[in-house]
Amino acid sequence: MEIHDAIERADREAFTREPPKTLKGQIGFLMKQLKTTRAVAAELGVSQRSVERYRKGERKHPPKDIQQKIDVAVRSRWQPQVRKRRRKQAATATGITVETRARFGYTAPIGTTDDGRFRRLTVHLPPTYAQRLFDARDAGASDQEMRGIIAEGFKEVYFQDGGGRALGLSDVAINDIDYLDLDY
Numbered sequence: 001m002e003i004h005d006a007i008e009r010a011d012r013e014a015f016t017r018e019p020p021k022t023l024k025g026q027i028g029f030l031m032k033q034l035k036t037t038r039a040v041a042a043e044l045g046v047s048q049r050s051v052e053r054y055r056k057g058e059r060k061h062p063p064k065d066i067q068q069k070i071d072v073a074v075r076s077r078w079q080p081q082v083r084k085r086r087r088k089q090a091a092t093a094t095g096i097t098v099e100t101r102a103r104f105g106y107t108a109p110i111g112t113t114d115d116g117r118f119r120r121l122t123v124h125l126p127p128t129y130a131q132r133l134f135d136a137r138d139a140g141a142s143d144q145e146m147r148g149i150i151a152e153g154f155k156e157v158y159f160q161d162g163g164g165r166a167l168g169l170s171d172v173a174i175n176d177i178d179y180l181d182l183d184y
Contacts, residue, residue, distance in 0.1 A: 002180050003146040007137060010182040012075060014086040019078040023062065026074045027054045033077050044069045090184035091131035097124045097183040098150055103176040118178070125153040130184060147174045 020026045030040045037051045044051070046066060053059040062070070090096050099122040132149050155172040 001143055002177050003133075003143055003150065003182075004137065006180050006182040007133070008076075010184055011083045011086070013183070014082050015079055016082055017079070019074050023054055023060055023067075023070070024057050026070050027051060029074055030070070030077075031055065043073050086184065087130075087134050091127055091134055093127060094130075094184060095125055095127045096130040096133065097122065098153070098180065099183070100174070100180040101178040102174050102180065104151075104154070105173045105175060118176070121154065121158060123154055123158045125150070125157055129153040147177075150174060 020029050027040065030043070031037070034040050034043060037048045037055070041048045041051045044066060046062075050059070050062070054062065061067075101118060101120040103118050129149060129152070133146060136146050136149060151172045151174045154174070159172060
């Protein structure tokens with residue numbers, strides 16, 4: 001889930017306006033998106049009556065876990081056009097920057113070391129990798145599959161420097177991710 005979460009964080013950075021902060025505002029926004037109190041209640045895992053109380057302002061402080069669910073539901077639906085525009089730009093023109101600290105392992109020719117070791121890397125990947133990453137996420141790909149796409153990009157851009165070195169390098173794998181952050 002590290003890569004999925006990193007894409008979500010990068011999406012949030014694109015917001016041109018902040019999402020509603022008050023409980024009443026957040027519930028109002030979810031009502032506009034989902035149309036019924038039943039749908040909002042199902043999304044949040046609470047009763048319809050609770051949703052009605054939050055909406056009217058009768059109840060202002062839900063339990064912490066419910067408040068977190070509300071925040072996540074609002075942020076995941078906030079400014080979809082802004083997110084879409086930014087992803088399209090990354091996938092067609094600007095590419096994606098990946099910053100990570102992880103253990104990289106690779107398959108290399110005999111006589112060279114292929115021991116995995118921790119590296120801290122910031123690498124700008126071309127738009128084709130951004131497109132593949134977004135397509136994989138939209139198709140419900142696992143974190144391991146998305147790691148493979150990023151690892152392939154690192155192999156081409158960082159380890160082989162676009163074909164200028166380490167040509168015998170065949171596979172790169174990302175393991176033990178300490179952190180991973182995306183920017184596009």
